[in-house]
Amino acid sequence: MGQGRILIIDDDPDITEAMTVVLAHKGYEIDSAADSSEGMERLKANRPDLIILDVMMRTSQEGFELSRKLKTSAEYKEIPILMLTAVKDKTGLDFKATAGDDAWLPVEEFLDKPVKPDVLLEKVASLIPKS
Amino acid sequence: MENLLKSTSLVQRAYWLVRLRWVAIGMLAIATFVADRFMSIELASSALLTLAALLLVYNFVLYDLLRYWTWGDKEPSERRIGWVLTFQISADLVILTAIVHFSGGIENPFSFFFVFHMILVSVLRSKWQSYLQATSAVILFGGVVTLEGLGVLPHYDLVGFAAHGLYAKPIFVFGFLFVFTVTLYLVVYMTTSISEQLRVQQDGYARANALLEEKDQLKNQYVLRLTHDIKGHLAAIQSCLEIVINGMVGPLTDKQTDMVDRAHRRTVKCMAFITALLKLTRMKLTGQLEMERFSLKNCVFNALAAVQTGARNKSIEVTHAIDSSVDEIPGEAVLIEETLTNLLFNAVKYTPEGGKVSMTVAEEGAFICVTIVDTGIGIPDEALPHVFEEFYRATNARATERDGTGLGLAFAKQVVERHGGQIQVQKNPEIGTTFTFTLPKTLAASLA
Numbered sequence: 230m231g232q233g234r235i236l237i238i239d240d241d242p243d244i245t246e247a248m249t250v251v252l253a254h255k256g257y258e259i260d261s262a263a264d265s266s267e268g269m270e271r272l273k274a275n276r277p278d279l280i281i282l283d284v285m286m287r288t289s290q291e292g293f294e295l296s297r298k299l300k301t302s303a304e305y306k307e308i309p310i311l312m313l314t315a316v317k318d319k320t321g322l323d324f325k326a327t328a329g330d331d332a333w334l335p336v337e338e339f340l341d342k343p344v345k346p347d348v349l350l351e352k353v354a355s356l357i358p359k360s
Numbered sequence: 361m362e363n364l365l366k367s368t369s370l371v372q373r374a375y376w377l378v379r380l381r382w383v384a385i386g387m388l389a390i391a392t393f394v395a396d397r398f399m400s401i402e403l404a405s406s407a408l409l410t411l412a413a414l415l416l417v418y419n420f421v422l423y424d425l426l427r428y429w430t431w432g433d434k435e436p437s438e439r440r441i442g443w444v445l446t447f448q449i450s451a452d453l454v455i456l457t458a459i460v461h462f463s464g465g466i467e468n469p470f471s472f473f474f475v476f477h478m479i480l481v482s483v484l485r486s487k488w489q490s491y492l493q494a495t496s497a498v499i500l501f502g503g504v505v506t507l508e509g510l511g512v513l514p515h516y517d518l519v520g521f522a523a524h525g526l527y528a529k530p531i532f533v534f535g536f537l538f539v540f541t542v543t544l545y546l547v548v549y550m551t552t553s554i555s556e557q558l559r560v561q562q563d564g565y566a567r568a569n570a571l572l573e574e575k576d577q578l579k580n581q582y583v584l585r586l587t588h589d590i591k592g593h594l595a596a597i598q599s600c601l602e603i604v605i606n607g608m609v610g611p612l613t614d615k616q617t618d619m620v621d622r623a624h625r626r627t628v629k630c631m632a633f634i635t636a637l638l639k640l641t642r643m644k645l646t647g648q649l650e651m652e653r654f655s656l657k658n659c660v661f662n663a664l665a666a667v668q669t670g671a672r673n674k675s676i677e678v679t680h681a682i683d684s685s686v687d688e689i690p691g692e693a694v695l696i697e698e699t700l701t702n703l704l705f706n707a708v709k710y711t712p713e714g715g716k717v718s719m720t721v722a723e724e725g726a727f728i729c730v731t732i733v734d735t736g737i738g739i740p741d742e743a744l745p746h747v748f749e750e751f752y753r754a755t756n757a758r759a760t761e762r763d764g765t766g767l768g769l770a771f772a773k774q775v776v777e778r779h780g781g782q783i784q785v786q787k788n789p790e791i792g793t794t795f796t797f798t799l800p801k802t803l804a805a806s807l808a
Contacts, residue, residue, distance in 0.1 A: 243622045
């Protein structure tokens, strides 16, 4: 039996593949999507234990918007989100962890790209609830 | 800076004065004729017509001198052209005084025309020169009417126009000259004050502009340095990856090959971006291009050949029409060929399978006009004004090609403009986009 199921939503196929290799190597089951709408489809089809989400996809805040949508939906708000970003400085987004704030970033964790494999594994392990 | 206008615009003004003088000569001849024949005003017609003839000759000489000094791309020194203007205005004052003298002196309202000269000199020349000209006008006109009043110079009556004998009444002459003098000095005072203000403002703009250019150059040098350093690292990474991919350090599993391949492809893309940025920045930092005559036709064929495979793979029909008269033009062949290739590549890249790309090269006056039309995805209206900006990429372009540099069109614009041409983009009425750019046929046209 696997360690858990992870959905990676990122429009960069190379990053997705690299993370898939790292995580699959540790026994995680990986699903992936290239944008928000595909992500929602995969989410419905195959409920994951963790979502790894890229901030800047087609628009610079696509991931940001998706995370708010998920965290405000009764069905998906329990799924932890690990946000990936390479653009924190460029977009000037000021992430806050408190709900209700305009800059509220409703995710459990976020990591700057590039993510080192051991750091990724460590974060993922801490976020997926042990059954 | 002493003058309000720069040397080139001073030259334009000098020509402008010459043109105005043609009109004045015509008016003088016509006025003399009409007054003489139809208005029964008695005039010293022969003297006036002689003056018109003199003015005509002097204007021809001036015109030729100006043409000689500005022949080809020559730009006469600010000093020289300034003195030409001063000379013109001085000579005009003398001739105007003579005209007024032969047509009634103080009784002729044409003495108001002195004001025009005061405005001209105040705008075109320095303050002290303006006051000097006002003083000479007062001395010339005042001297002539005074001498007429005293009977030293003959007075030409404007019979049928002004009351006889007015010119000899001291109180009238004195009063008239007083107002005349005050008017001229006041006009000079007011006009020079305003010009001076404009001059200060203009200097301010010029300084601000120079500062901006300096900053821009600094930025470019910084980018050049930075990209150059990054390129070094990238090149090393790329070489190492290529060694691994080529199996030179032992065989790889399929998965290993796949991962290294991905890394390599991304490095290549990054390298393309860095190289484009380097090229663009170098171009911005270099001074004059090395303009040598080259065959535009060859460049066009090379560019067409470069996109052939890509077009065939997408079943895109690439057609071309080149005017047979299109021949060698001055410029840097490498840059022009790259620009042509860039534009054609874009056309093919953003045109769906089975589409069409057509290129025409035609002569248009002093320019060669290159047009590239595609039946591609088009550029959204809001993106059209920005496509030549660095790093700008339209949303639909981004969706089609994720890793474009956003620098290709900025580079094309730099190249075309540095050659003295212009580049434009247009949306086709039905589908696709049209890029048009011009290149001067001769070096002279490229500098104009």
